[in-house]
Amino acid sequence: MSQAILPSGRATPATPQQAAGTGCPACDAECANSCYNDAIRYLGASIAIAPDDCGGCGACISACPHGWITLADGIASFRPR
Ligand code: SF4
Numbered sequence: 001m002s003q004a005i006l007p008s009g010r011a012t013p014a015t016p017q018q019a020a021g022t023g024c025p026a027c028d029a030e031c032a033n034s035c036y037n038d039a040i041r042y043l044g045a046s047i048a049i050a051p052d053d054c055g056g057c058g059a060c061i062s063a064c065p066h067g068w069i070t071l072a073d074g075i076a077s078f079r080p081r
């Protein structure tokens with residue numbers, strides 16, 4: 001039996017990246033509003049990027065006034081501090 005492949009190309013769901021521990025201060029966040037696919041979500045007081053929902057459009061990079069998001073291999077992530 002073949003294994004289902006996610007839209008991201010991965011076979012297993014990736015863990016969302018939390019902003020905590022990165023440079024992103026989880027401001028009240030234009031990045032989340034900019035994402036057409038709801039890949040950036042608040043989780044309590046923090047915020048996270050769900051890689052499997054990211055289409056790599058780059059809108060969140062433009063939306064962050066502080067430059068804390070980057071694309072790697074077509075997937076958005078918070079930059080390290
Ligand atoms: S990535 Fe930028 S816009 Fe998004 S929560 Fe972090 S600092 Fe705010």
Ligand code: SF4
Binds near residue numbers: 037049058
């Ligand atoms: S790059 Fe990904 S997380 Fe950022 S706005 Fe586009 S789809 Fe959403």
